Amino acid sequence: MTAAPLIRPLTRPWSALRAFLVGEAGGGVVLLAAALAAMVVANWPATAHGYEALLAAPLGPLDVHQWINDGLMAVFFLLVGLEIKRELIGGQLASARRRRLPVLVAAAGMAAPALVFLLVTAGHPGLQRGWAIPAATDIAFAIGILALLGSRAPAPLKIFLTAVAIVDDMGAVAIIALAYTTQLNGWALALAAGIVAGLVALNRRKVGAVWPYLAGFALLWVAVLLSGIHATVAGVVAAACIPLGHRPGQPDDAQAPLHRIEHAISAPVLYGIVPLFAFANAGVSLAGLGWGALADPLVLGIVGGLFLGKQAGVMAAVWLAERFGWAHRPGGAGWGQVYGVALLAGVGFTMSLFIGGLAFPAAPQLMGEVKLGVLAGSLLSAVAGYLVLRGCAMTPPCDASSIPSS
Secondary structure, three states, rough: OOOOOOOOOOOOOHHHHHHHHOOOOOOOHHHHHHHHHHHHHOOHHHHHHHHHHHHOOEEOOOOOOHHHHHHHHHHHHHHHHHHHHHHHHHOOOOOOOHHHHHHHHHHHHHHHHHHHHHHOOOOOHHHHHHOHHOOOOOOOHHHHHHHHHHOOHHHEEEEEHHHHHHHHHHHHHHHHHHHOOOOHHHHHHHHHHHHHHHHHHHHEEEEEEEHHHHHHHHHHEEEEEEEEOOOOOOOOOHHHHHOOOOOOOOOOOOOHHHHHHHHHHHHHHHHHHHHHHHHHOOOOOOOOHHHHHHHOOHHHHHHHHHHHHHHHHHHHHHHHHHOOOHHHHHHHHHHHHHHHHHHHOOOOOHHHHHHHHHHHOOHHHHHHHHHHHHHHHHHHHHHHHHHHHHHHHHHHHHHHHHOOOO
16 A cells, blocks of 8 residues: 655645645634734733743753744744745746845835934944844734735735845844844755755656655754744745746646645644744733833834835835836735835834844843833834724725826
């Protein structure tokens, strides 16, 4: 008797992340419910200590929190990377012209928040090490909010924000490596490069089995983790090496490894890993932080960077791209819809908290302010972005047909 295949073939191509983005808001509800539960547990005296102890509990070479953030979330980035590859090759980002906008927007959306932060904290040199805290967009939470909107947010906008967030996170990883990583392991980096070369070779040889790619992804994750670079980058890099089987003018190959892997991991990732990630990271303890803390320079710098800097950078990049003919708004979206997405780009959470820990590793009081600033800025951006996009779905002036392109 032959062994069952690791991942069963599909009868047709199936885009898991797109289905999540344009379908029901169930995944977004689960995600946000997990974040709310984390806030309650982290601030309820009866459970706060247990919550912190559980996340800090050692589990082999990492603790529980690290396994979630560095391990499980690498699988989420693998799923996102697969969808982005699909869009780059045969979807919304298939042409060079369409690719320009996410890169321009991500770059401006990182530079503007950093500038706002530096301006606000200009009189406090000790705080300026945190300049990159408001620079990154949290893709998991941003996608969750878009999922809550369901069909009110057009699919091109959702895919655009996903692409921007991916480029954004890659930029954040580069910042960590250059500005906050004190030591890199050259041997581990060389090993990672060798593994990537092996995955590329599998692709070029048109290997159709999925297990070699999954094994390569696991090995790459270990190498990237040991290198000192944030381990989740392994997911995106591995996804870029997995065959899609797309041919211009022809339908996608339903049996391609990309489709089969995407189908197999989508449900566990979107309804298991992502909510677990939210529960482990959104539990910000507000103990000892009064309302007056909102006026502290560090808190103001982070809130200003996330809420004001992000929307300014994103909107300016889109306007300049259209003004000079470099790129066009995604799917012909109206400016109101673009503004809603610009607001959602200010949802920072994970990478912002991670960078905050690197910027102020030995300052618990400053880390309390970092958490407050990230929470306040992200919440403000999330609520405002949701309301703007919901309003645009009900108001004709927000429609693309009502606003001429520049």
